[in-house]
Amino acid sequence: MALVDIKVPDIGDFDEVGVIELLVKVGDTVKAEQSLITVESDKASMEIPSSHAGVIKELKVALGDKVKEGSVIAVIEAAGASAAAAPAAAPAPAPVAASAAAPVAAPAPAAAAPAPAASGRIEVRVPDIGDFKDVAVIELLVKPGDSIKVEQSLFTVESDKASMEIPSPAAGVLRELKVKIGDTVNIGDLVAIMEGAVPASTAPIPPGTPTLDLPAAQSEPDTPTPRHLPVEEAKPLSDGGAPAAAPVAPPHAPGAPTLGLPHASPSVRKFARELGVPLDEVKGSGPKGRITQDDIQNFTKQVMSGATQTRAIAAKAPAAASGGSGVGLDLLPWPKVDFTKFGPVERKDLSRIKKISGANLHRNWVVIPHVTNHDDADITDLEAFRVQFNKENEKSGVKVTMLAFMIKAAVAALKKFPEFNSSLDGDQLVLKNYFHIGFAADTPNGLVVPVIRDADKKGIVQISQEMGDLAKKARDGKLGPADMTGGCFSISSLGGIGGRYFTPIINAPEVAIMGVCKSSLEPKWDGKQFAPRLMLPLSLSWDHRVIDGAAAARFNVYFASLLADFRRIVM
């Protein structure tokens, strides 16, 4: 038994590639050639196999690490191997560059400088893709008429160990694409006709030479192209004649299980990473469920519009309690505690309302960039009027509440600042010409938000009456969907309870919410003296994707000014 360092073999011209998946863990027994990790560049993803059978004693890489040829990825206690015999990384395989026009017979180095170019028809052929036979075309990345840059990926092929994009060997206009999705291709197949600058020197592919190369082209120095892939029978010998750590993988087997990773090309993976899209939650619309760039864009649009949620968001509250992994948001798993160790406990199911509202609140909190502005409204005169009015109308049976005045003030403020009466829909803002105002109601089963429809067309007394009816319905658990949908803006009042300020969570797809707390008498300077004034604390939360801070401050000031002098509402 000996400890053997397993190193990254020759992976071509890359300086460094990212580790995107660990396929084994410490303690695992692995076979020779079993894949240990998956690495990825912007053009290819590939599995790095073990050069030895044995038990993994140490994993030297973590997700996100960068590795390059010679990096030690694991230490294995290898059966029957001596440390001295441990192979180093595989020697560079026979270099092969991409074919463009007629292939040249003589071998040439991979990084061969391009010879002077000529202009005209270019036949693009499949470059050396190692010993793979009948590799499936799974994605077309260009179409006839497109202007193509050198190295631009034309289509993606896939084996069971790697997916790779076939780059163009030259710049020009694509005249004809000779392959379609589902076709299988082999080295040398004519796949496209282009018109443009032809690199006169193309890479040679000595027939029958086993190689580890991936498609290559005349690379620009700073845009390395992946070349090397694990291939069967490609076992270059080390200097001493011992088997090198050249990775070996079976040839493409149609229908064989693919990588544990979601089905997507390297460039799509990169795109998803840049947007922070969890690929395993995206439904692929390509062949065999392959995820395309459009799928990523559509997923992002849906998340942003609130039409869908990532698993991390949707499952957070309930999953958190049940020990969700937190992987989607890169959070620590929810703590799992045996509370009975510390004292007696009881368990109670969350109410149906709490489960639904919890998931919605959590989505809104995570997806919307909330900002909350606090202010105070002087409601001394309005409260005096309200009390007086209620006294005069005691017999009517309707009590006018401060909240009804606030609903009316909200309508006026929405009219003055229309972006507060909007919803985001992808890249568009939907501005509403109606005024339905929701109010948060506390019920024994949890929080609900009934909606006063067309509040602009109703008087304060009618609003108070409807609010009373809806609040009762809410407490009795009798609100229907029609009572709770279509809101433009919400008010959450804790005024009857207490507190100073808080951060109300926006009720998506609305873009703002007003939170109010308990008013209190405060000394205010009137220019000559301190006078007692009844001050109402306001907390306006707003969606920073739609509303700017200055607009929010103006909204608050205007809202407060209406409550301070309600005559302004008719001005």
Ligand code: CAO
């Ligand atoms: N400051 C001081 N007193 C206030 C007040 C304020 N801002 N708002 C209400 N009050 C007083 C009322 O005048 C009333 O006093 P009286 O009984 O002496 O007249 C008392 O508090 C109770 O009012 P209320 O709560 O019954 O009536 P309302 O119209 O203010 O609110 C409703 C109705 C349904 C919104 C409320 O009962 C409720 O459920 N509030 C909780 C909302 C909530 O949970 N929000 C948090 C959501 S998390 O974002």
